[in-house]
Amino acid sequence: MNELIIMVLSTIGSLFVLSTSVAMFRKRDVYLRINVTTKTATLGLGLLLASAAIFFQEYSVTTRVLATIIFIILTAPIGGHMLARAAYLNKTKKWEGMKIDDLAGQYDPKSKVLYSEKKNTSFEPPVDYDKNSPQT
Amino acid sequence: MTLVEYYQYVVIPILGISVILVFIRFLKGPSLADRVISLDMLILMAIGIVVIYSIIYDQSTFLDIAMLFALIAFLGTVAFAYYLEERRKRNE
Numbered sequence: 514m515n516e517l518i519i520m521v522l523s524t525i526g527s528l529f530v531l532s533t534s535v536a537m538f539r540k541r542d543v544y545l546r547i548n549v550t551t552k553t554a555t556l557g558l559g560l561l562l563a564s565a566a567i568f569f570q571e572y573s574v575t576t577r578v579l580a581t582i583i584f585i586i587l588t589a590p591i592g593g594h595m596l597a598r599a600a601y602l603n604k605t606k607k608w609e610g611m612k613i614d615d616l617a618g619q620y621d622p623k624s625k626v627l628y629s630e631k632k633n634t635s636f637e638p639p640v641d642y643d644k645n646s647p648q649t
Numbered sequence: 650m651t652l653v654e655y656y657q658y659v660v661i662p663i664l665g666i667s668v669i670l671v672f673i674r675f676l677k678g679p680s681l682a683d684r685v686i687s688l689d690m691l692i693l694m695a696i697g698i699v700v701i702y703s704i705i706y707d708q709s710t711f712l713d714i715a716m717l718f719a720l721i722a723f724l725g726t727v728a729f730a731y732y733l734e735e736r737r738k739r740n741e
Contacts, residue, residue, distance in 0.1 A: 516652050523656070523701065527663040530697055534667035537674050537690060543682045546674075550686055554693045561697045565704055565712065574709045581716045585693070588719070592689060592726035599733035600682035625734075 515567065522564040529557030542608035543600050551593035555586050653705050664698055685729040692722040
């Protein structure tokens with residue numbers, strides 16, 4: 514019974530990892546690839562690690578596995594976000610089929626401050642907007 | 650079919666195919682961010698392979714290496730993202 518649970522968990526986890534890598538291979542754009550990586554890789558790795566926790570059934574192993582899962586779930590989206598932001602500021606080429614780019618014109622090119630939705634509309638950002646922001 | 654045979658005939662080949670696909674993207678990647686994210690993905694899949702081998706050889710010590718790989722993946726991605734931004738600033 515235990516073996517069956519381990520088999521099912523690790524199979525689902527490895528299939529998630531396989532789907533992530535197929536998407537990495539076939540998607541057209543950097544941003545789509547980053548999006549796909551940070552979503553499915555965390556779930557697939559979480560299932561694989563959970564199967565290890567069920568296999569060993571010791572407190573020390575379960576603690577380590579839980580710490581690793583929490584660390585991956587916390588940090589993979591942060592890394593993906595930072596990388597996507599750097600790629601966008603670098604003006605990496607977008608996919609031609611992209612219809613809407615919500616970030617277009619929102620970044621200040623010099624100070625890298627992200628304005629809220631006021632810059633694209635008729636409202637001007639306030640004069641001291643840059644001074645209040647922590648990053649200059 | 651025992652657990653070890655199942656791992657060696659089904660799960661490890663699935664992970665191997667995914668490693669090959671991501672490595673092709675790592676070699677091809679048109680931009681630098683592509684290579685960084687596929688390197689991150691390679692290290693994350695190495696975590697999965699290490700976990701599978703720790704079950705096959707019945708050694709729970711390997712899971713420490715998995716935690717170490719998670720740390721290295723995060724630090725590497727953040728450092729590469731930081732220097733991507735800084736490189737843009739220097740070019741201006």
